[in-house]
Amino acid sequence: MPEIFIDDQRFEFEGNPKVLQFVLDQGLELPFFCYHPSLSIPANCRQCFVEAGTPVFNRETNSYELDENGDRVIRWFPKLMTSCSLEATDGMVIKTHRSSEKVARGQKDTLEFILINHPLDCPICDQAGECPLQIQTYKYGPEGSRFEHKKVHKPKRVQLGPNVVLDAERCINCTRCVRFTDEISKSKQLSIVSRGDKNYPLTAPGTEFDDPYSLNTVDICPVGALTSTDFRFKARVWEMNQTPGIDMTGSKGTNIDLWVRNNLVMRITPRYNPDVNDHWMPDEARKDYRRINENRISRPSIKLDGEQVKTSWNNAMLTFNEETGKVKPSEILVIGSPHASVEDNYVLSKFFNRLGVSDVHFANDIEKGRGDDFLITDDRAPNANGCRFLGFTEHDPAALGKAVSASGVKMVVILGDDLIGRGAFPAEAVQGKFTVFMGTNNCDTSNAANLVVPITCSAEHAASYINEAGRIQRTIPAKETVYTSRRLNLEMSLGRLDHFATKFDNWESDDNKVDCIPAWEFLIRLVQETGGDLTYTSSREIMDEIASAIDTFSGVSFERMDDEYGIPLKKENQPQGKTV
Amino acid sequence: MQDWRTYEPLLIPSIKDLHKIDVYEKNGGYQQLKKVLSDKEQTPEAVTNTVKNANLRGRGGAGFNAGLKWSFMPKPDGGPRYIAANGDESEPGTFKDRMIFEYNPHLFIEGALIAAYAMSIDAVYVYIRGEYRSWITMMQKAIDDAYAKGYIGKGIMGSKMNCEMYVHMGAGAYICGEESSLMESLEGKRGYPRVKPPFPAQKGLWGRPTTINNIETLANVPLIIKNGSEWFTSIGAKGHPGPVLYGISGHVNRPGVYEYPSGMLITELINDVCGGVRGGKKIKAVIPGGSSTPPLRGDSLDGVRMDADSLRDAGSMMGTAGMVILDEDTDMVDLVWRISHFYHHESCGQCTPCRDGTGWLEKTLLKIKNGEGEIRDLELLLDICFQMEGRTICALADAAAWPVRYSVARFRDEFEARCKKSIYAVA
Amino acid sequence: MEKFEFNKAERDHIEKIIARYPDSQSAVMPVLWMAQEKFGHVEPDVQKLVAKTLDLPEAHVYGVASFYTQYYKEKMGKYVLDVCTCLSCQVCGGYDMLHYIEEKLGIKAGETTEDGMFSIQSVECLGACGYAPMMQITNDIYVNHLDKAKVDKVIETLKQGKMPEFEPIPMRVAEKS
Ligand SMILES: Cc1cc2nc3c(=O)[nH]c(=O)nc-3n(C[C@H](O)[C@H](O)[C@H](O)COP(=O)(O)O)c2cc1C
Ligand code: SF4
């Protein structure tokens, strides 16, 4: 296999990797700005310098030429090379800043140049704390500035479009944003304009940067030149916990990160998954944090005299068990949800199977024409396939509405799906039928329900979702509920403040904790209440059971999902699902 | 070497109305194209070799052997291949290709077509700076005439050769003279130089094999085909042979473009050709080949010849042979500031050291020019140059750094005299 | 608001321009030139027209138009006096000429006279260094060997709505001694 020597360490490589990407893949550090693995390579920032050389091959002897010490003679490129654009070749020798003064000087010099026209306003810049320029300046930059002139001034606070604000003075002209709109979203709405040190990216006069993926440019902008209109000035990066999650606004299964401070999700950003969304996500999906933070159902409630009245968990469970006792299994309509997790749906189905209800139904949530060829899907739900693979009966919303209205139905149990709100059936359809709604947010369906059970949302539980391509991926709890604690719950991620802060700079409060539990937990508590034998203690355990019980899921586990960017479920194992 | 006094111009001979196609034809025009097309021995490889052996070094600045460059073109694969003829001519001090457009456009066209034959080219794009509108009109007329006579187009001169030729008008960007920026500009983009590799011969215009040559370079080709490579190498300097259009400006009595063999003594060009320095003044400096070439001190010109080797030994470069003669009254600080202003204005802004370095150089020089500079600013200038040189995508950064670096080194007394006495002890 | 359009003949001509290149994007510079010729500038609405005509993203056309200095991104005077102050012109009195013209027209480089007749720009080398100092008029005629008298004359000519004559480049040979 071809080999390459980086700072005297030998590595083998395959194919034709570029040196920078190869170095990064080895877990080594090399500073860079303009390079992005999913975009073309302009090599314009000149930050990724290395020294490079190739061994001298003697065709006559068919071997490498050796010096008097028996070492290969290396022909060095006379100039510093940009490693991002330099292709690795067999026997290549690379010196990074770790072994070359020249490279270290080159990196420092580039940073000095970048900084002379940079406003140096980190204290008021959103990017501070996650800014490659800031980080690299600390690590590789000059100690001070020798620039004693007026900086170049450029437009600030330019509202490029509904979601993105530009501060052109902070821009380092890496062209990542322009390349994104040219090569990925293909809206081609941005161009670098003007010339020389007056350069900066802009839309054409009179046009808006309304690319449905515009906020990705904010993510990849290596400085604070592009910021999010919505997130601007709301939180500093180091105050937030970053937790991996899955997008709930479509069936693509876009991998995301949830950024939580004080139990509020402050922003959502895309998380890399080469098989699903690469580095990107739609703007619309980022607004989903509002669903997580706002208008949540907290504490159970029951309907008394047409009004929802808060009640205790105990009363909620008693009521539930009483009501199910009043009706025959055939009179209960159980509705699962493409918006809820595999685990919640599974336990729902299992719970009612125990009671003798054999069928679980769900309504798909399709908005024709919403999708594009990229990350936005017609399907507005993250887990329709989960319902299908669990063998639920699929309906169009209207068809499900009919089933609900059927006179034989005395009790309706709805898991996390605002069916009334999305027009499957009117509120009157459930009048006179005892309706249980297990949901996350107040909505038309919760208003109509006789019993409302608050359940955790994707940001509060560990649970799996199956995307349109049949890939199962899972969430990790990002925010605490009244009953969970970041420090005690092993599924939760700990942030910087959890690790390093003292009590005084960790302003944890109970304000934003929702009084809710996972739907599955509510259901097994019901069982335990009646002395039953359903005894899961975690969603992990539920998934283990699903994996052994249902062919489609064989081999699936949280560990594997974590290690493998989710798991594509085997096509031949996927049931077609029942539709009516 | 032939005495320059008896030299008769070949690129711009004094023949009345030579720019008209029938006059050009009457004077043997397009016969060399005919020769390569009809003579069995003149295979594309043979033509390339002749040009290579003639050691025709590029007249656009870098001085690369044209025939050797042509030989880098891959074998034809059926797809289109291009020549981009570089008439951007924007390096300050350079004004020679314009002479060919006005006085001998068909010589260039014929040369370009021979090159096209040698490299199996489908189309030649003649990139001319937008400011040269008058000369673009002339060039376009010459091309139209050549089309009409069947020298360009399909089945050239009854042969199987097809080749189109188009003029592309620039619009005010020096950087578009850099070959890869020129190609971007031709493709309808901002003139951002490309990262090399891939080189134009591999991936040039529209991703296809392309060769870029300067206008004057191509104009030499028919002469070589006519008289052979040995004849060509016998003209002028050994390592850099052939006729050269010297564009001489600045403080001489008779500035202008002169055609002489390469390797002329700088002093001869100034004193004998251009009638000496205006007002009989002494020479302070000579910029030998356009603003990017390091200025030579007036007292170091003895024996220095206008060819690559001699100029290298003297500490400069041939560049475009656009010489600027500066007399003893020239303010070198002002001059170098203005050169820096040029490069600052013309940097495409793509890569960091050039985008920000050119501005820093200019601002620092302005400070010195205004009498606000300190001695340490001179060291800073040299440091900025060091930080720019060899660190960028194209050579504009080097072109910006060299005149500063060498002026500060060679005229240091003048720069120091403009600086404030530093409040710090100068070590 | 002024409406910018290409007529049929112009659109046909644009098709011919496009045919010179493998793709229509390559025609953006010649078409911007055509537009500037016709409308006198390439303000945003004209750029829009060019983008539409060539089916290119507007941002791309804006990026190109703003890169090249000869495209007038805003309205200029009827005559734009581009005075070279670069290297050879600088050392041969280019700035003196610039300042003389500024004084004469009562505006600074970068400005336009109130009657909209003249704009002045201080520009980079125009490739006429041997005939310094010199200027170009509205991207067209070169006026060489400037001195005050010649400037006066040129401005007078322009005020009468005429362009100065084209000056052929002098053919140079050494004076045989
Ligand atoms: C910044 C820059 C500007 C250049 N400008 C010109 C130019 O105006 N005309 C030209 O012929 N070559 C110019 N060149 C050189 C070209 O890149 C290229 O080397 C040349 O056109 C090749 O032709 P030649 O080999 O015949 O000289 C420039 C190079 C650089 C780096
Ligand atoms: S705005 Fe950001 S991403 Fe865009 S070019 Fe500037 S620094 Fe790069």
Ligand code: SF4
């Ligand atoms: S060196 Fe200057 S002109 Fe060349 S690519 Fe870089 S920024 Fe552009």
Ligand code: FES
């Ligand atoms: S990462 Fe920007 S030049 Fe390599």
Ligand code: FES
């Ligand atoms: S310096 Fe003025 S034309 Fe060249």
